[in-house]
Amino acid sequence: MPAVVLESVSKLFRHRPALFNWFGRERTGETRALHNVSLEVPSGRVLVLLGPNGSGKTTTLKLISTMLLPDFGRIYVQGADTTTNAETVRERVGFAVATERSFFPRLSARENLDFFAALDDIPRKVRADKIDDLLYRTGLHDSADTLVMKFSSGMYQRLGIARALIKKPSVVLLDEPTRSLDPGSAALFWNLVRGLPAEGTTVILATHNFNEAVAVGNQVAILFKGELSAELNLSASLGVDELRSFYFQTTGELEEVEPAMSRGGR
Amino acid sequence: MKISSLLDKTAVIMRRDLLTAMRYRTGFLLGGAGAITELAAFYYLSRAVGPGFRPEGIEYFSFLLIGTGFYTFLLMGVHAFLQTVQEAQQTGTLEVLMTTSTSPPVLVFLSTLSAFTANTVTLAFYLIAGLAFGAPMRPNVTSSLAVFGLSVVVAAAIGLLAAALQLAVQKGSAVVWVLGSVWFLTGTLFPVGTLPKPLRHMADLIPITHSLEGMRLALLQEASLAGVGHELLILALFALVLVPCSLLVFSWTLHRARLGGTLSFY
Numbered sequence: 001m002p003a004v005v006l007e008s009v010s011k012l013f014r015h016r017p018a019l020f021n022w023f024g025r026e027r028t029g030e031t032r033a034l035h036n037v038s039l040e041v042p043s044g045r046v047l048v049l050l051g052p053n054g055s056g057k058t059t060t061l062k063l064i065s066t067m068l069l070p071d072f073g074r075i076y077v078q079g080a081d082t083t084t085n086a087e088t089v090r091e092r093v094g095f096a097v098a099t100e101r102s103f104f105p106r107l108s109a110r111e112n113l114d115f116f117a118a119l120d121d122i123p124r125k126v127r128a129d130k131i132d133d134l135l136y137r138t139g140l141h142d143s144a145d146t147l148v149m150k151f152s153s154g155m156y157q158r159l160g161i162a163r164a165l166i167k168k169p170s171v172v173l174l175d176e177p178t179r180s181l182d183p184g185s186a187a188l189f190w191n192l193v194r195g196l197p198a199e200g201t202t203v204i205l206a207t208h209n210f211n212e213a214v215a216v217g218n219q220v221a222i223l224f225k226g227e228l229s230a231e232l233n234l235s236a237s238l239g240v241d242e243l244r245s246f247y248f249q250t251t252g253e254l255e256e257v258e259p260a261m262s263r264g265g266r
Numbered sequence: 267m268k269i270s271s272l273l274d275k276t277a278v279i280m281r282r283d284l285l286t287a288m289r290y291r292t293g294f295l296l297g298g299a300g301a302i303t304e305l306a307a308f309y310y311l312s313r314a315v316g317p318g319f320r321p322e323g324i325e326y327f328s329f330l331l332i333g334t335g336f337y338t339f340l341l342m343g344v345h346a347f348l349q350t351v352q353e354a355q356q357t358g359t360l361e362v363l364m365t366t367s368t369s370p371p372v373l374v375f376l377s378t379l380s381a382f383t384a385n386t387v388t389l390a391f392y393l394i395a396g397l398a399f400g401a402p403m404r405p406n407v408t409s410s411l412a413v414f415g416l417s418v419v420v421a422a423a424i425g426l427l428a429a430a431l432q433l434a435v436q437k438g439s440a441v442v443w444v445l446g447s448v449w450f451l452t453g454t455l456f457p458v459g460t461l462p463k464p465l466r467h468m469a470d471l472i473p474i475t476h477s478l479e480g481m482r483l484a485l486l487q488e489a490s491l492a493g494v495g496h497e498l499l500i501l502a503l504f505a506l507v508l509v510p511c512s513l514l515v516f517s518w519t520l521h522r523a524r525l526g527g528t529l530s531f532y
Contacts, residue, residue: 013527062527065365069525091367101358104282106289111282118278119366119373121271147289167367 001079003171003202004041004064009073010034011059011226033059035226036073041204041219043078043170044197048213048234049206050247051223057206058098060223061173064204065095077171091121094169098176100156105149109140109159112148113166120167134162137192139185153180161189172196174205178212190215210240210247224251272376275368280380287384301392308334309399321457324486328403331396332482333454339389340421340474341445346381347425348438350374355432355532364529370520371513374429375422382418404488413480413494416501420473423508430512430519436532445474453478473504 011034034056041047049057062068063075066086074081080088103112113131122130135141138158143151148159157180164172174193178186193216196203207213213220214234220243222229230250234243248254287294312319312327321329351374354360364370397403424441432438451461451469458469458479469475480497483489491498523529 059527062361067361067365067524067529068527069521071525087367087369090365093365095362095365097362099358102362104286104357104359106286107282111285115278115282116362116366118274119363119368121367124274163362 001043002040003043003045003078004039004204005074005076006037006039006060006063007074007076009037009060009063009070009075011056011063011068012071032226034063034070034223037223037226037228038073039221039228039231041202043202044200045218046193046197046203046205046216048217048220049204049223050208050210050213050220051206052208052251052253054225055223056226057223058175061095061175061204061206064089064171065093065173066090067095091167092170093173094164094167094171095173096157096160096164096175096177098179100153100180103148103156103159106147108145108147109135109151109155109162110144112159113162116163117166122167130166131162134165137165138162139188154182154185157181158185158189161192168199169201171202171204174203176207177205178207178209186212210244214238214240214243222247222250224253272372275372276376276379279376280383283377283380283384297388298391301388302395304334305331305392305395305399322459322482324482325402327399328396328401328486329457329482330455331393331399331401332485333478335389335392335396336417336478336481337449337452337454337474338392339385340417340477341442342385342388343378343382343418343421344425344428344445345442346378346385347374347422348428348432348442350377350381351429351432351438352532355436355530358530361530364524371516374426374516378422378425382422403485405485406488406490406493409484409489409491409494410481412491412498413477413484413501416498416505417473417477417480419505420477420501420508423505423512424473426512426516427508430516433516433523433529434519445472448472451475473501476500476504 010032013031013033015029015031037056037060049060051057059068063070064077064082066082066089069083074083076082077089077092080092082089104115107115110131113134114127117127117131118124132141135144138161140155140158140162143155148156151159157177161174161177164174178189181189190212193203193205203216205212205216217234220232220234222231230246232246308330309327312325312330315326317325319326351360354363363373366373424445428438428441430438431441451458451465452472452474453469458466458475461469476497480494480501483494483497487493
């Protein structure tokens with residue numbers, strides 16, 4: 001059974017109705033975030049979602065995590081429907097969100113992880129060991145007892161990854177996980193992600209970073225303007241340059257970007 | 267859900283709230299000092315009014331003590347629900363909390379249980395300080411607990427409606443504002459009987475009026491269960507209507523927020 005299946009999924013965000021838009025400055029109508037996206041992610045694989053800002057990567061992850069509900073279509077996580085069987089899906093999915101603001105600022109890293117672990121039904125007697133292990137694996141063991149309001153962006157990001165992994169989920173969703181990490185920390189993180197399929201975990205990772213896609217991915221899905229433009233299996237011989245060319249050919253973005261780049265170079 | 271898991275979750279939520287409160291040391295101390303100052307003001311007000319003024323046959327300082335103490339307790343209880351959702355939106359934790367294995371209604375309920383516990387401690391401190399100022403009490407424990415319990419259930423239902431409004435339009439504070447602005451109808455500082463007839467009818471429609479009346483009878487006049495029967499019946503009717511309504515409205519607004527992608531809006 002595939003780990004995650006999206007069947008003709010569409011997502012619209014409706015803006016404030018014109019009736020309530022008294023000053024006429026807000027956007028009205030609706031934004032099409034995803035349109036008719038169908039995708040299958042086999043178990044034990046790392047799927048990389050590539051796409052520019054606003055292409056629907058985060059929306060896809062939020063839909064899989066049950067944070068959002070689809071307007072059309074169905075999403076299944078190991079057979080469980082995210083709309084009708086959300087509780088089962090939540091037990092199976094861990095989500096490292098892109099935003100830093102998702103922790104209790106006056107609790108330490110350890111206390112935050114303990115809190116979320118309890119809500120994820122991790123028994124008290126094994127929590128401390130799991131937390132220590134994850135703090136070590138994400139390089140936060142020295143800051144375990146620091147209040148997270150004193151954390152840097154990169155530390156928040158690593159703590160978010162630790163939180164996503166604490167319940168040992170079958171599916172891990174990572175939204176731009178190395179955006180704020182220095183190169184060394186990013187390389188350590190990529191090692192961590194590469195090891196997850198061996199533990200039976202399926203990973204879906206959203207990024208703009210071609211290096212990251214090649215470093216960790218088995219499969220790439222390119223989203224562009226809310227549609228699935230292409231899928232590609234990443235072989236060991238495929239390099240960053242080849243992936244970049246494939247991406248720009250698929251999205252046609254280069255035609256828009258090149259004139260700006262050449263103007264900048266003059 | 268297993269009882270042990272529920273207790274574990276309750277414990278971590280209470281620990282989170284306690285640690286956060288203790289780490290805001292100044293606010294913690296100012297809260298205690300504020301309560302003492304308020305009681306001192308009421309004590310001298312009742313002395314200025316003189317011993318001849320005995321609303322409903324009760325010594326005026328005791329009347330004020332129960333009125334203001336319980337009114338604040340119930341209002342803070344309602345506010346606790348709103349605060350739970352509002353803080354989670356502002357700290358960015360709401361979306362993440364909604365992806366844990368704990369269902370949203372359980373999560374809100376446990377967070378509020380923690381807030382109610384903290385409010386109960388504050389109330390006990392307020393009443394003990396009132397005793398130190400010389401307020402005579404003749405409590406009937408059974409009646410007091412019955413009125414207290416039903417009042418908490420009704421306040422929780424109103425609080426859940428405020429939380430739902432916060433999710434729907436980010437203005438749950440409107441509920442607290444409405445309750446806060448009708449304080450003069452509830453018999454907090456003076457008896458409802460002194461109001462004109464139309465206002466007395468309005469006062470009857472506010473559950474807090476009946477809570478204060480019941481608590482005064484039970485705590486100050488040793489009223490038996492039969493003695494507070496009228497107040498218990500009205501509070502039970504409020505609970506019967508408000509509890510299912512608030513659960514339905516909260517579930518519906520949560521569903522709408524997940525559909526509209528507005529969970530983290532504030």
